[in-house]
Structures are given as C-alpha cells and as structure tokens.
Amino acid sequence: MRRPWAEVIAVRDRERIADVIAQEVRGAEPGEVPERLCAAAVRLLPVSGASVSLRGEGMPVPLSASSERAAHLMEVQATLGDGPCLRAAETGTPVFASDLTTGRDATRWPVFAQQAAASGVRAVYALPLGDRAVCVGTLDLYRDVPGELADDEVRTARLVADVLTVALMALPRGEEAGRQGDGLWLSPLATDHDEVYQAVGMVMAQRGVASDEALSLLRAHAFAEGRTVLDVAHEVVVRTTRFDTD
Known part of the structure; x- marks a missing residue:
C-alpha cells in the first residue's frame, strides 16, 4: 500500500533537516554544539540569525549565537529582563513576534522592539528548549523582514529546538565537566x-x-x-x- 504523498514529503523533509543538522555538528566538541545548531537553524529557515540562552536565576544566560548581532539581542533581553525569549522560557511555549515595528508585538516589548528594529531585526521567534514542565532555555530566531513562519518552517524550528534540548541535556556538567576540564561545555558567552x-x-x-x-x-x-x-x-x-x- 502506497503512503499518502503528504507523508512522503514529510519524511523527505525530516531526512533533509536531519542531514543538515548532522553536517553541522559532525566533529564538533561538546561546547561547539550549540553554535553549530544555531548555524543549522539559519541554513534551514528564512532567518538571518539564531541564538541560544539558558534559564538562569533572575535572567537568561546567553550560551551561543550565530552572529554578533544575534548575541547582542540576547544581551539586550537579558539587560531589559523582557522580550520574547524570556516569555518563552517562563511559559515553556513558543513566542512568535512576527512584526516588531508595529501592532501588538511592538507594544508588548516596546523597548526591546525598538532596539531590535534599530539593529535591523524585524521579527523574533522564540522556542522553548523543553516544555511547560521542564524548560532549560530557548532557541531564538531573528529575521530582517516582518512575517510569520509557515507551518513547515515552524515544524523545522521545533525539530532544531528538540535536537538542541537533547544535546544540552547530554553535555557534561557538574562533576563530569570537572573531570574533563572546568566549563568545557560552556561557551565564552555563558562563562562571561x-x-x-x-x-x-x-x-x-x-x-x-x-x-x-x-x-x-x-x-x-x-x-x-x-x-x-x-x-x-x-x-x-x-x-x-x-x-x-x-
């Protein structure tokens, strides 16, 4: 019995996504994995940048970014204590700000929206790393033009976030990290x-x-x-x- 064409397409999409992710992380050291996955997200999606931050006491801890601009926008949200990534971390659900220049998204986070737009970013899509029960951080995607992600693009973003969640949970920490070198799995952004x-x-x-x-x-x-x-x-x-x- 033949599979429905839509199912065939979905399988092919998953295979393509998995191949891009595998290419990016091949040969990576543990501490390089988050940055490589940010690069994979930029390759797979219509976005100009990506960043990863961990939940911390009182504020997010920037972990990795695909560019200096993405890293800067992580720091802006950490400084303001406000923005899509903080909301996604708090709720354990995706937070999509498809137009930071006008309307509801611009008024939800007015200062962040202004600073993001000033840097050339018009939309931010924040996905939790985990769920409502356990959220370890967020994957934040940045785009230079306003607009919503298509359904297949949302599925791709969720898959990258899922892979990133698994990777972060598997990275050495605590005593294990100490045996392999203090802070081995943390990027300079996090240790700073x-x-x-x-x-x-x-x-x-x-x-x-x-x-x-x-x-x-x-x-x-x-x-x-x-x-x-x-x-x-x-x-x-x-x-x-x-x-x-x-």
Whole structure:
C-alpha cells in the first residue's frame, strides 16, 4: 500500500533537516554544539540569525549565537529582563513576534522592539528548549523582514529546538565537566555571565538588598547608560562602579 504523498514529503523533509543538522555538528566538541545548531537553524529557515540562552536565576544566560548581532539581542533581553525569549522560557511555549515595528508585538516589548528594529531585526521567534514542565532555555530566531513562519518552517524550528534540548541535556556538567576540564561545555558567552552573578552579590553587600533588587539596580543602571548588564557587571566586579554611594 502506497503512503499518502503528504507523508512522503514529510519524511523527505525530516531526512533533509536531519542531514543538515548532522553536517553541522559532525566533529564538533561538546561546547561547539550549540553554535553549530544555531548555524543549522539559519541554513534551514528564512532567518538571518539564531541564538541560544539558558534559564538562569533572575535572567537568561546567553550560551551561543550565530552572529554578533544575534548575541547582542540576547544581551539586550537579558539587560531589559523582557522580550520574547524570556516569555518563552517562563511559559515553556513558543513566542512568535512576527512584526516588531508595529501592532501588538511592538507594544508588548516596546523597548526591546525598538532596539531590535534599530539593529535591523524585524521579527523574533522564540522556542522553548523543553516544555511547560521542564524548560532549560530557548532557541531564538531573528529575521530582517516582518512575517510569520509557515507551518513547515515552524515544524523545522521545533525539530532544531528538540535536537538542541537533547544535546544540552547530554553535555557534561557538574562533576563530569570537572573531570574533563572546568566549563568545557560552556561557551565564552555563558562563562562571561559569571560576572553578573558576582556583581549581584557585591551590590547586595553594598546596598543591603536582596538579590532580585540588586539585579534590578544593575539593569536600571545599564538601561540608563544604554549599555548591557554584562558591561555594568564587569565594572562592579573590577570596582570601577559602586552602588553604595548616591
């Protein structure tokens, strides 16, 4: 009995997607896998960039990106504490902002939308790595023109997110990572964010506040100066910026 033509097409699409992913990750070291999968997403989908971030205490931790612009937009969302990727991580469901220049998407995240548009990005599609029960982070896709993803493109994006989730869960961590070299599976983007947590602790001590308020102070300072929270955190850690003086 012959399979329906639509089923044949779906099988062929899955095979094509699997082949592109396999090409990208072949020979990759554990820490390179997220970046390679970002590259696969850009090859497979009508997007100009992709990034991956992990859920962290109070803010996402940027893990990898396909370009400097994608990495910058990750940092913008981390600084603002707002944006599609944070919403997707909170809910464990996809969040698609198909037009950041006008309408509902532009008003949901007005500051992020403005900064994204200023960088040339008009649409963002954020997919959770996991589900409502367990979400370890997000895959964020960026496009230079407004528009929704077609149904087959959404399926492709979900497949890449699923592969990325499995890859992240399989990467060495904890004692296993220690045996293979500290931080082996973490990219420089992620390890740089250690300074944010150091800075939060220092602001807590300087101002006598809880961690969430300390993070809010860092974010507010960064936003007021048009910089990222990572930039301000570095200054706090090296003691060129303090929060115990008015």
